[in-house]
Amino acid sequence: MTEQTFRLELREVTKTFPGVLANDRVSFAVRPGEIHALLGENGAGKSTLVKMIYGVQQPDSGEIRVDGMAVDIPSPKAARGMGIGMVFQHFSLFEALTVLENIALGLDEKLSHAELEKRIRGVLAKYGLTLDPHRTVATLSVGERQRIEIVRALLLNPKLLIMDEPTSVLTPQEVSQLFETLRSLAQGGCSILYISHKLHEIKALCDMATILRGGRVVGTCVPAEESSRSMAEMMIGGNLKDIRKGEGRALGADRFVATDLSLAGTGDFDVSLEAVCFAVRAGEILGIAGVAGNGQNELLLALSGETPVAQGSALTLDDKPIGALGTRARRRLGLCAVPEERNGHAAVPGFSLADNAVLTARGRKAMVRHGVISAPAARDYASEVIRAFGVKATGPAALAGSLSGGNLQKYIMGREVLQVPEVLVVSQPTWGVDAGAAAAIHQALVDLAARGSALVVISQDLDELLLLSDSLAVINEGRLSPKRATHEISIDEIGLLMGGVHGDHHAAEAAHG
């Protein structure tokens, strides 16, 4: 019996960057037609590994073999020539052009538009995908945009398709559709390398999984035979700590109320907020779910005070109207916020941690006297945050830009939470953050709620929201659904609400019927 030739094999692949060993003698193999997961936290080395397979980077040592032959992959073009395709997490699409024009731009070979359209329709038919080549990208949902990227990769008839965190922007229904496409691809003999940290998806989809931690392969397993928990523990290399949520907490009076909060969007691609209504009680965590680009950012800016609204009473804190107030006034009244983007918005990367503390805590922590900043006060608060939240940094003088994503996020969260706000609004609290830091942030949010504060958590990570929230609402095209208690709503319902207009109206009615 001949040895089966692997579609892709890595042997002792190593890659070093200054100060960081990104991949340490990584070896694994993918068979033809296999759906293989590459599992690991942020910073484990998955992206670097995959960049080497796609030719964006070159390994320092080790061997990559495709169909049994050792190869050099000097560029993505060369990778595509070998039948390796990749669908990136962040799309390269021009919103003002059509689907056809976008795909034409990225093609290696020169094709007429007519010929290209024929091929696109062929691919769509073969895999049962729906996409209109003449639609302008700006009108498409994120799931549909991802389909463009997939079609782009499939046009090359790939032998190996790499998917990088594909489901972070999809509704549950779109995820099922994607999985069907991938399964039929695999049945046709194409191997799939599926990068993700979402354990239940990997269990549902993948035949094999390689687990990376700290740049090394720490395990290979068959997901069907493992539990999500055992894979998670292999991923983080330790025991998972459960979030301790106080049982039988009594929720108090309404503290943070929005009544018909509306905000017109500026610019062509902004989302307008329309009559957003919600009420958050003392001790309650309201989770706001939604697919990216449906007004989450606009909502956060309206709640934090960065874009005040004309009608002051549209938003009240402890019955005080705050809608027309700016961020400083709202902070004085006890409302703190954390925006989605840590570099450049929530923190200044070129400033030290102490200077970043001055950014939002100077009022509530009395750091400014007669216009002069008290450097010791800023330093002390920064040290307090670093200590309480276990931020890995050299001290309050460390530059924010030098911290890892997870550590910076812990610092930013800690900076707001330790001000003990009455209301805290956060967006994407654990995006791009390793599991350990994410757990610490989650615990801090739960503890803050237990003290009687009202929390609003806006997130695209449904798992996170289901874990944290007492009640859930879904934002879609700037409109907020009525809030429902978390234990009363099903994933399907949430998915339909997230899909909104792009989804199926009739199915939504049927679900409620």
Added chain:
Amino acid sequence: MVWLAPILAVLLTMAVGAAVFSLLGYDGIEAAREIFVEPLIDVGGWQDLGVKAAPLIMIAVGLSIGFRAGVWNIGAEGQYILGGLAGTAVALATWHLSGGVWVLPAMCLAGIVGGAAWAAIPAFLKTRFNVNEILSSLMLTYVAVQLLYYLMNGPWKDPEGFNFPQTRLFNDFQMLPYFSGVGYLNVPLSFVIALGVWFVMAKTLFGYQVRVVGQAPLAARYGGFSSRRTVWLTLLAGAGLAGLAGIFEAAGPFGQMVPQFPTGYGFTAIIVAFLGRLHPLGIVLAGIILAVTYVGGESAQASLGLPASATGVFQAMMLFFLLATDILVAYRIRLGGRAGAVS
């Protein structure tokens, strides 16, 4: 590298400048020595350095505040002229008085207000209509120059001045005090002002606000800082200092207002600001370096026959090389590329 780059820029300027002027037929190395080294060695000539350095430092620290916020005030020359004119207006109005210790401070205050008022126009245009302040402030400079010429040839002409286009000479009580060996009062004052600006930028909330707006405008909004207010305050502050430098020059070295008043300090101060890395203490050093090139350039004209524009050539080269060496702050030169780059 951040601090080495300006030094490298100066050295490169000396080397390349020497080469250029050698090719033009002058003694290049001697020119470089005369311009850059002589003024520092000749202690007796340090007073001349002070005369040139003081306005440069004052205007440059004012500009640096705005530059750090990403507000590009290129019209400091115009603000300098307006400051001089406003102070001169007070001087001419009080000329007939026999004295008064309040007159000089009033002139200086008028200088600050005059300069600031000239920058209020670009500030308003930018915050209201999003007009690029580079263009508006620069164009206003030429308006200021024409205003100066008009006043010199018309209403402010000295009636006893034999019809020359210039104002009366200021009276003693309208002049800046002079200390032999040091220079006019503006020389020590400029250092005090630089120190003051350093304190404001490093220690106060206003300085913090400027830095945040310049580095991360979204974070500034998140932190509760209005970028509109920052545009206004930084433009007015920079222009006020330029205006003060203007009246200091009029009430000091000039002793009156003349059409030759615009000497280009407002533009050279931009070079000083960047050479000093937008840091007040660096600006003091950079101001001295540029003062050296002025003084050295003048003496090189006399001793070597270098053309008058030689000074400007060297100064411009310095800014050019500073921008070039700045690349080395973030990137390293490596000889021999590696195969396998991204296609």
